[in-house]
Amino acid sequence: MSSSHSTTFTTFYNTINGTLRTSNTTYTSTNPATGTTLPEAPVASSADLDEAVVAANDAFVTWKSTTWKHRSELLAKLAALIAEHAPSLTDLLIAETGKPRFLAQAEIQIAQDTLLHFASLQPVEHTVLDENISKVVHTTFEPIGVVGAICPWNFPIAMPMNKLGPAIQAGNSIILKPSPFTPYTLPKICEIAQQLFPPGVIQCLGSSDDDESHKLGSLMTQHPGIGKISLTGSVSTGKKVMAACAGTLKRVTLELGGNDACIVCPDVKDIEHVAGEIVLSAFLNTGQVCVATKRVYIHEDVYGVVRDAIVKKVGEMKVGDGAAEDGVMVGPVQNRMQFEKVKGLVDEVKELGYEVLTTGEKYGFDGVGEGKQEGGYFLPLMVVDNPPRESRLVREEQFGPILPLLRWSSESEVVHWANDTPTGLSASVWSGDIARARRIAAQLDVGSVYINSTQKPSFQGLFGGHKESGIGVEFGQAGLLQYCNAKSTYISF
Template sequence: MSPSKVSSITWDSFSNIIDGQPRGSKEKHQGVNPATGEKLWDVPIANQQDVDDAVASAKKAFESWSQVPFETRKEHLVKFKEAYLAHADDMAKLLAEETGKPHQFAQFEVHGAAMWIDHHLTLTIPEERDEDDEKVVTTRYTPLGVVGAICPWNFPIVLSLGKIAPAILTGNTIIVKPSPFTPYTALKMIEIAQEVFPPGVVQVVGGDDKLGPMLTQHPDIAKISFTGSIATGKKIMAACAATLKRVTLELGGNDASIVLPDVDVQKVAPELVMGAFQNSGQVCVATKRIYIHQDIYEDMLNAMVEFTKTMKVGAPSDNALLGPIQNQMQYEKVKTFFEDTKNKGYKFAVGSPDVATGKGFFVQPTIIDNPPNDSKIITEEPFGPIVPTQPWTDEEEVIKRANGSNTGLGACVWGKDVARAEAIGRRLEAGSVWINSWEKPTPAAFFGGHKESGIGGEWGKEGLKAYCNAQVMHSYKLKRQISKL
């Protein structure tokens, strides 16, 4: 298998990549720069024929790619990482334009994505062996086939590579569908990948809302890996049921942080704020509810307010800490949390009840002081820079409060008594729990949610299995037959 070739990389023209070649379309759409509200470059909208062609190419490529030795697939990943990092500066500029991320965080995502590749290079596909006098039973893991990766807009590079790396390492081929809000970096990343991978191994098709169902309903796609909202995840799971596709769903969260009374207030307050407002709150595992012990509640809230006031919000060129909300649809959703909080008369500890209007989708980081348990800001996920705090006194009661959600993606516990913090953490209904840290997923750890926060998971040693079928071989030993004399 030889790599496919595409023309030299340009940064103002974008194509889908099908069977190793760039492909345009008559229908176009544009992303929007969230810092200015201005439209960006044209992007082709893939149609059913494009999807069918991509799947056929991926299915054909799977026949040979799945037989490529594991270590050789790793060598391809190394070459891909090198080719990708050769364009790191351009990728960071593009990422800042399409997401509004401050430049330092765009650079962090671009280079951090390479860490996902690096970690997967340390992994091996597990194989389990059990032997007795009669037989040897070997469990091995084989690739599924064609994978469809439906990716979100908040971390378009990391969360795409987080699916690409394990999929192709385990011998699958993959078709990436980027969010229509942030198509540009994914299209370029997979254009670069054609310098390394054979045609059909890694492809990308961008488009509108009609594209997702074309992938989920396609009979020759073996698995869908989706990161996004709970509502869309349910639709994907229902669509995949018709062909019994394997499905991995990483969905929304409403992460609780429990703060014990023994913490150092001045040290922990900035960490709580960063956990809530990192990436302008547009993180599936961002802190979304903060429960602070009554003994330190006022001191902690005041320290959080003071730190929040230092956070500069602005465009990537403004040397800001927080950028805008990525798209207008999400911007309008975030505003409903401000409107509800204002209309119900809840207390704004910091931030204005009225979101400023103007150029770009900017929202100032906001803390709501002790709203009721049934308030919108407590029960729903804003996915923006607004977070509630509540006091607590009884440990059993606050654990019930933290678990009182239909979601269970992440959670945090803060306390100098680490044993106590860990004991509380073990009782939280969440797929990932951080002790004395805000939420920081890593490719070295399995990542998935409880309850409506998802099905299955990815990353870590167990993550490779998400892209495999288990195959058990029962090998019986031949017994010497003793003939009768």
């Protein structure tokens, strides 16, 4: 596509082999804050996927031989183009996700930072494993080929860059599939990318949430021309993807969900600050964050004061349509499917008589029964006081604006409860005694533990999960190597 192409934000395309394509089948999503219908987006066919895979493999032949420096420069230029289009991308992201403006702006900045992070990495050098007078053994890391990226709806710009950045920097080509719930911003970034990258290196194919005839994600996982699948999604979807990839033994990176525990010790300092951090972690992006705090275990000695501080902070958070109101901190649930799931938990809390500590003010129980309030998928911000540990609210990842608080008395029991889940993504520990916090953290079976901080992944640390929270890691050179095959060469003299 010509670098003179003028990008508009009202018409949307699949991107195949450097060209913008419409399709016979289209799909419309909904603004979750207003219920209004958004523009049509194209739905790719199996033939579109086949064409894209051929183009990606053809492009890979020459792309893998480009220099590390050249690929770094193009990633940096793509970050600059995203910055150039940030105002339009922000409005589009707010429309398709309902998130507040400050959060949409932050996500677009994270997307740029992610690309720049991978562009800044040093080249992957070969490693000499053995060297003597008769032989040399060394290992090189080579790009896999075509990567299929199945992307989520909660952060539809930022999360795909965790896949695009390392895949492209390592020398792969990539086909991205946005979630059908957010079919607008990622295709637009892929369209913009065509100004920089050769045809077939970066492609994007859309799907719909009722796409029974195509099932694009399933076709990608089974396609013999795709060498790796990278998924960010639910545990259940991750299991399906892994099973489908087994047919061709594809490499996989699975970044899945978690039921992330927060442990508050009796010697915690600055309770007001801690409460604010916990609330922000639990309710940011309406709780639709894989590393959001989803269970809070508070020591019995400070349970009352910490609980009250959390409730106070929740009451200060404004819920609403971030595009129409100032000061909004929390928007709607992003889609009808997730809304119904979280609403089921809300209804269960009411039916079982658990004590709810928050009223929700403007967005309370009164409007929830009808399925929508003020046109959007809004739910109250709920804090539940010490529900049963075996309740569904505690045992399952809520992925919505509802937070259980639980008491603990002994260190051994709270560690057991925190680990008593099939997932293991992240956790946080708050304590004035760093040695104690580190002792607890060392016993938690999760990929990341944050001491005196909520879950805030950074490029300096590897991000990945234990148990059913996924396979593989993201960020850094280790994250980039997820998109490479190792090759050992033996030279005898």
